[in-house]
Every structure is written in structure tokens, then in C-alpha cells.
Amino acid sequence: MVIAFYIAVAVALLATVLVITGRNPVHALLYLVVSLLAVAVIFLLLGAPFAAALEVIIYAGAIMVLFLFVVMMLTVGSGETAAPLLRPQAWIGPSLLAAVLLIELAAWLALGMPSHGQAHPVAPKAVGTALLGPYLLAVELASMLLLAGLVGAWHLGRPDDSAAPQQQALS
Amino acid sequence: MTAVPADHALYAAAALFALGLIGVMVRRNLIFVLMSLEIMLNATGLAFVAGGARWGQADGQILFLLVLTLAAAEVAIGLALLLAVHLRVGSLDADQLSRLRG
Numbered sequence: 076m077v078i079a080f081y082i083a084v085a086v087a088l089l090a091t092v093l094v095i096t097g098r099n100p101v102h103a104l105l106y107l108v109v110s111l112l113a114v115a116v117i118f119l120l121l122g123a124p125f126a127a128a129l130e131v132i133i134y135a136g137a138i139m140v141l142f143l144f145v146v147m148m149l150t151v152g153s154g155e156t157a158a159p160l161l162r163p164q165a166w167i168g169p170s171l172l173a174a175v176l177l178i179e180l181a182a183w184l185a186l187g188m189p190s191h192g193q194a195h196p197v198a199p200k201a202v203g204t205a206l207l208g209p210y211l212l213a214v215e216l217a218s219m220l221l222l223a224g225l226v227g228a229w230h231l232g233r234p235d236d237s238a239a240p241q242q243q244a245l246s
Numbered sequence: 247m248t249a250v251p252a253d254h255a256l257y258a259a260a261a262l263f264a265l266g267l268i269g270v271m272v273r274r275n276l277i278f279v280l281m282s283l284e285i286m287l288n289a290t291g292l293a294f295v296a297g298g299a300r301w302g303q304a305d306g307q308i309l310f311l312l313v314l315t316l317a318a319a320e321v322a323i324g325l326a327l328l329l330a331v332h333l334r335v336g337s338l339d340a341d342q343l344s345r346l347r348g
Binding site: 077080081084087088091092094095097100103104107110111114117118120121122123125126129130133134137138141142145146148149197201202204205206210213217220221223224225227228231232 | 303
């Protein structure tokens with residue numbers, strides 16, 4: 076079952092190579108999602124289920140959707156990225172790699188969820204206890220970082236109002 | 247049952263990081279540069295989790311969580327900058343952004 080770890084690493088590396096050599100941003104994003112899912116499987120096999128869940132939910136879910144939104148905003152109106160996405164060669168590669176990961180996950184579940192990193196996996200409870208205990212200051216700093224990211228993104232993303240500074244000052 | 251050697255997980259993290267670094271240096275499209283940055287941050291997270299799994303401590307996963315927060319903030323700012331660049335320059339080619347003669 077240790078072979079599952081190396082298969083997941085191979086899937087991650089292959090998908091990453093296809094990301095950085097890709098031409099179409101949407102296709103590269105699909106491979107990037109597969110790469111992140113492969114890393115989530117690696118986390119699971121190393122005995123870190125909480126990190127694996129966060130990898131899928133936040134990285135492959137939220138951050139990749141953010142990327143996808145921006146790519147769709149940038150290519151709106153050109154109409155050349157929507158149609159090729161429906162062709163088989165666009166999605167067959169990521170689907171095959173994701174199917175390999177799915178088979179690995181099913182085998183992992185069927186074999187009684189063994190962990191290879193150490194004898195006892197680090198449970199989410201231990202992570203949460205340490206997170207709100209000795210690492211409380213780091214959590215507060217992370218919240219400040221997210222607030223800074225929010226304010227910065229809002230500032231950079233608002234419409235250019237340098238033409239009407241008077242109205243901005245009045246309002 | 248034999249365990250995965252911890253250094254093999256670190257080798258995988260190093261390979262992912264190197265691939266991301268190559269992507270940052272080689273690609274000129276800013277979207278691909280941001281994606282490669284994500285790959286690099288993800289590789290550091292993998293190294294943290296591998297270290298935490300090696301010693302059986304929760305600290306690795308906590309540092310992965312902090313890296314995740316950093317990646318989320320970075321990608322929000324980066325994509326906002328990318329949209330601003332697209333608005334002002336009309337292109338996502340990093341070589342076009344040479345008005346400062348850098």
C-alpha cells in the first residue's frame with residue numbers, strides 16, 4: 076500500500092508539469108486542481124486527514140474557483156475558451172489522473188484506512204487543540220493577514236476614480 | 247506494514263517546489279506565474295505536513311494551515327493586481343510591463 080504514496084506523487088508531478096507547460100489557462104487550471112487533489116491524497120496517506128480536507132476545500136475548491144473567475148473575466152467576449160472546453164481532449168487528461176486518485180482513495184478506504192507516516196495519525200482534534208492553545212497568536216496574525224488581503228484586493232479592484240477626486244472627497 | 251520514508255515525502259515537496267520555480271521563471275503569462283506561485287506554496291505545505299507526520303506532532307498541520315492562509319491572501323491580491331494590469335496595459339505578458347525600465 077506504500078505504492079499508493081508513490082503513485083500519488085507521480086500524479087502530482089505529472090499534473091504540475093502539465094500546468095507549467097500548458098497553453099490554455101482553463102486547461103492548466105484543471106491540471107492544477109488534479110495536482111492539488113494528488114497532494115491531498117499524499118496528506119491522507121501521511122496521516123494528516125485534517126490537512127487533506129483543507130487542501131480539497133480551500134485550495135482545490137475556493138482558490139481555484141477564484142482563479143477560474145478571473146480567467147473567465149479576462150476572456151469574456153472573445154468566445155474562444157468556452158467551446159474547446161467541451162472537446163474530449165480538454166478534459167480527458169485531468170479526468171484520467173483524477174480517476175487514478177479516486178481508485179487510490181477507494182483502495183485506502185477498503186483496506187481500513189492505514190496510515191504510512193507514523194503509527195498514529197494526527198487527528199483533527201489534536202490540531203484544533205494546539206491551534207487554539209500555543210498557536211493562538213498565530214491565528215490572530217493570520218486573521219490580520221486575511222483582513223489585509225481583503226482590503227488590498229478591494230483597493231486594487233475598485234474602479235479607477237482618479238478622474239473625479241472631488242466627488243470622492245465629498246461623498 | 248512499511249512506512250513511507252520521510253525523506254521521500256520531502257523529495258516530492260522539493261520536486262514540486264522546483265517545478266513551481268521553473269514555472270515562475272519561464273512563463274511570461276501572469277496567470278501562469280500566479281499558478282506556479284501556488285504550486286510553490288503548496289510544496290512548502292507538503293514539506294510541513296511531511297515533517298509533522300515524521301514526528302507525529304500537530305505542528306506541521308498547523309503551519310500548513312498558516313501557509314494556506316498566506317496563499318489565500320496572496321492569491322486575492324495577486325488576482326486583483328492581474329485584473330488591474332489587464333485593465334491598464336491590455337495584456338497579461340510580463341514583458342509588456344516595462345514602463346519603469348526595470
